[in-house]
Amino acid sequence: MPKDHKRINGPEETVPYNLFTKLNTKTLLTKFEEAVCNGKRTDLRVPEEHRKIFLKSGIVSQAKGSAYIELGKTKVIVSVFDPREIPNRTDYSLKGEIYCEFKFAPFSCVKRRQHQQDTEEKQYSAIMKQALESTVCRHEFPNFQVDIYALVLHNDGSVLSAAITAAGVALSHAGVPMYDAITSVTLGIQDGIRLLDPNCEEQTLCEIPISSKQESSHGVIIVSMLDTHEQISQFYQYGCISVEDLSASVDVLKQACKNIVPVVQKCLVKHVLRTLNEDVED
Amino acid sequence: MSLCEAEKTFVLHGVEENFRVDGREREDYRPMELETDIVSHAFGSARLRLANTDVLVAVKIEVDAPFPERPYEGKLDFFVDCSANATPDFEGRGGEELAVQISNALSSAYRSPNVFDLRKLCILKGKKCWKLYVDILLLECGGNLFDAVSLAVKAALWNTQVPLVKQVDIDGNNINLDVSDSLSDCQRMDVEKAPIMVTVCKIGERCVVDPNAAEEKCSVGSVVVAVAGRKISTVLQTGTGSLHPVTLLECLTLGVKIAQRLDTALWDTLRQIKPNQDVGFLK
Amino acid sequence: MPQKIYIRLASHRVNTSVAVNQRHPKIFTPGEVITTQNEFMRGHGTYEENGELKSSVAGVREQVNNLISVRPLKSRYNGEVGDVVVGRITEVQQKRWKVETNSRLDSVLPLSAVNLPGGELRRRSAEDEHMMRQFLQEGDLISAEVQSVHSDGSLSLHTRSLKYGKLAQGVLVKVFPSLIRRSKTHFHNLPIGASVILGNNGFIWICPTINNTDESVGGFIQNLEQVVPKQERETIARIRNCILALMQSKMLLYDTSILYAYEESLKYSVPELLVPEAMVDTAVLTQQRLCMIENE
Numbered sequence: 107m108p109k110d111h112k113r114i115n116g117p118e119e120t121v122p123y124n125l126f127t128k129l130n131t132k133t134l135l136t137k138f139e140e141a142v143c144n145g146k147r148t149d150l151r152v153p154e155e156h157r158k159i160f161l162k163s164g165i166v167s168q169a170k171g172s173a174y175i176e177l178g179k180t181k182v183i184v185s186v187f188d189p190r191e192i193p194n195r196t197d198y199s200l201k202g203e204i205y206c207e208f209k210f211a212p213f214s215c216v217k218r219r220q221h222q223q224d225t226e227e228k229q230y231s232a233i234m235k236q237a238l239e240s241t242v243c244r245h246e247f248p249n250f251q252v253d254i255y256a257l258v259l260h261n262d263g264s265v266l267s268a269a270i271t272a273a274g275v276a277l278s279h280a281g282v283p284m285y286d287a288i289t290s291v292t293l294g295i296q297d298g299i300r301l302l303d304p305n306c307e308e309q310t311l312c313e314i315p316i317s318s319k320q321e322s323s324h325g326v327i328i329v330s331m332l333d334t335h336e337q338i339s340q341f342y343q344y345g346c347i348s349v350e351d352l353s354a355s356v357d358v359l360k361q362a363c364k365n366i367v368p369v370v371q372k373c374l375v376k377h378v379l380r381t382l383n384e385d386v387e388d
Numbered sequence: 389m390s391l392c393e394a395e396k397t398f399v400l401h402g403v404e405e406n407f408r409v410d411g412r413e414r415e416d417y418r419p420m421e422l423e424t425d426i427v428s429h430a431f432g433s434a435r436l437r438l439a440n441t442d443v444l445v446a447v448k449i450e451v452d453a454p455f456p457e458r459p460y461e462g463k464l465d466f467f468v469d470c471s472a473n474a475t476p477d478f479e480g481r482g483g484e485e486l487a488v489q490i491s492n493a494l495s496s497a498y499r500s501p502n503v504f505d506l507r508k509l510c511i512l513k514g515k516k517c518w519k520l521y522v523d524i525l526l527l528e529c530g531g532n533l534f535d536a537v538s539l540a541v542k543a544a545l546w547n548t549q550v551p552l553v554k555q556v557d558i559d560g561n562n563i564n565l566d567v568s569d570s571l572s573d574c575q576r577m578d579v580e581k582a583p584i585m586v587t588v589c590k591i592g593e594r595c596v597v598d599p600n601a602a603e604e605k606c607s608v609g610s611v612v613v614a615v616a617g618r619k620i621s622t623v624l625q626t627g628t629g630s631l632h633p634v635t636l637l638e639c640l641t642l643g644v645k646i647a648q649r650l651d652t653a654l655w656d657t658l659r660q661i662k663p664n665q666d667v668g669f670l671k
Numbered sequence: 672m673p674q675k676i677y678i679r680l681a682s683h684r685v686n687t688s689v690a691v692n693q694r695h696p697k698i699f700t701p702g703e704v705i706t707t708q709n710e711f712m713r714g715h716g717t718y719e720e721n722g723e724l725k726s727s728v729a730g731v732r733e734q735v736n737n738l739i740s741v742r743p744l745k746s747r748y749n750g751e752v753g754d755v756v757v758g759r760i761t762e763v764q765q766k767r768w769k770v771e772t773n774s775r776l777d778s779v780l781p782l783s784a785v786n787l788p789g790g791e792l793r794r795r796s797a798e799d800e801h802m803m804r805q806f807l808q809e810g811d812l813i814s815a816e817v818q819s820v821h822s823d824g825s826l827s828l829h830t831r832s833l834k835y836g837k838l839a840q841g842v843l844v845k846v847f848p849s850l851i852r853r854s855k856t857h858f859h860n861l862p863i864g865a866s867v868i869l870g871n872n873g874f875i876w877i878c879p880t881i882n883n884t885d886e887s888v889g890g891f892i893q894n895l896e897q898v899v900p901k902q903e904r905e906t907i908a909r910i911r912n913c914i915l916a917l918m919q920s921k922m923l924l925y926d927t928s929i930l931y932a933y934e935e936s937l938k939y940s941v942p943e944l945l946v947p948e949a950m951v952d953t954a955v956l957t958q959q960r961l962c963m964i965e966n967e
Contacts (some may be wrong), residue, residue, distance in 0.1 A: 121456040122457075125456055125457060190643075225488075225495070228492070229488075232488070232489060236625060314501060318510075324500070324502075325500070332630060335630075337631060338632040338633055339634060340625055341611070342496075343622060345621070346500040346616060346621050347620050348620070349618075349620060349644055353637050356637065360633055390809060392759075392810045395840070395841070395842075398841060398899065401898050402904060407901060407904050409842055410945060411908040411945075412942045416942055419947065420677065420679070420680070421684065422680060424682035628751075653676040657678040661680060
């Protein structure tokens, strides 16, 4: 990690204190059983239930478009800036470009994050770009670049999905032409149980296999969909999942993405009405 | 390199008819060439040539302290270098985006313990473990990089010899490792379930595997599936297009089928390798 | 029918060199003295030092009357006036197009050197300049002839004949320029049902048979709707694989050699021709047939 000379750094060999607490000595199996007991999760949701979403646009006044999303305790802000000329580009191109930057705030996760983008954040930026590229009408701004910045204030699972949904709202708020509203959902699988929209604890539990059975799957799937066109614009999965489990999960995810669309639409309509009312009052 | 509309139409119609530009069917691969153990300084190495794509992988091992929250596991680190040898576009930082994409794909694919068990790399719980640095060098780019890289990485890991630790002395805070001196005294890694990536490209209405550079330009969207055993270890969507859910599942099933075929072919070849058969770049 | 996936070991690599009956010519390396007599003119690949003519590249010596040049195996294409080339448009500029022809510098195709669609002969107006992109875009393939060579080595092309123009559906194969033999015509309508354009710059274009009666508009209109039938597709793919086999064994490419290679390759199916053994086999058999013809 490149050393940050502008801030006062802590000593190099630091570890979070949680490693030494009693909670850390529980086995994975116990933790999982506590997470999902009697068909209910820790926050009393059924396994295939999404958390309540709070979406607001127009949060950042300096940006052309912006949105703030809360998914349970996960909080993400996304801002979009005007199309500007692509620096260092001389060849002719019929399509515009999208530049995405995804960043965790240093205090957002359990373990303090570095101030510079690490590989995980770079990977998430690439996935976000993949998702938004098929949504935006790129032929409307050839040779220009739209900048999208996502900042996570609190990470409680499903961060990438929250960022993508909020980015869709921010792009509409900025007036960038789009083909469809984009919604994104995360799903965690562990030993035959599907946890829709997992929180941070559940997401880490799904990354490691718990059962030693040959056929059990575990992993995390993140999908972004364009609902009216029924197209998947981005699909990312990690873990170890069998094909049958994967196809069943895709169906669940499709339905979940569809269910979020009214929330996104309501937010956008509210914003338009608000702007209209302000004009009327002026 | 860009293609004109007429060439793209020709490729598209060929894919529809199941007869591609070079006569292959949609599910055929081009002939490949593999050799292992070519870099003498590395603990394991492999080189794979798939038509115009040339990939060299070397594995180096060092002793390191494990992560505090995962005291039983070793570490695995991927680094991809797009050499300027491949194309002048890769000069300086030109190839960085591609390199990051490939190394992220590999890290995602090898993440699950079912696929590659990092616990076998532990020497002393919480204090010492082996760290594997897998360095991948792209010597030539002729399309279908993910497949070539994943096959070469699997062969290199198969070829890797981890030194055997005979004794561990703990003296207060000092830990002395006694590593066996002889070269043949080593443990090989279990790469039975190491993932193989298959790129499935959507051209027109059909799915195609092993696209060459021209076919890659004609495709709208493609899916990279990493398959380990019969399960899917990672899925990445690349390219700028979107896919219908049904098409996506078709691509995934096709990818799993092809990956199993690739895996059998790779193991057949690896079993044929006898020691001291150096060929390298000289022949 | 799923084909087998071939992963071979490098130690089993096939030797692609084909035996040649002729005497090996003398090969010059950079810095080697070719001759000390001064009555010769210097050509490409040579330089003069202290009254001696030395080679600057690694290659074979060629002599035409008084002109000595050294020709390397693999080099960029050096254009001569009258050569037929196949090129790809890289840029659309003010009154000309930049064409990539595998030479050191991009070649130039001026607007005044193309046939306007409709075949009219008129002055190029300002409107034509704006419509340039409609005629030829970035990425389009054209066949053209070299009109002149500038002092820096860049070529000026023209398509002022009905047989040149934008290329329609087909396959492009890139080989070394030195493997293309110079002949009277570079447009061949092979009797097996495909046409081949052997560009001197190493770009070979294979397409379904061109009917000479159709093309009366200067070759700028393309029919993208037409689907090439499977039979012709197979022929084109086979020719492509044969050309790659001949290139790997470094054999000269001209219509006869391609035809013989095609006939020798008929015993393999088209995808099997990608396997190195099949490629070498085809090349060796073609070489034998060519030698027999020469000896007669």
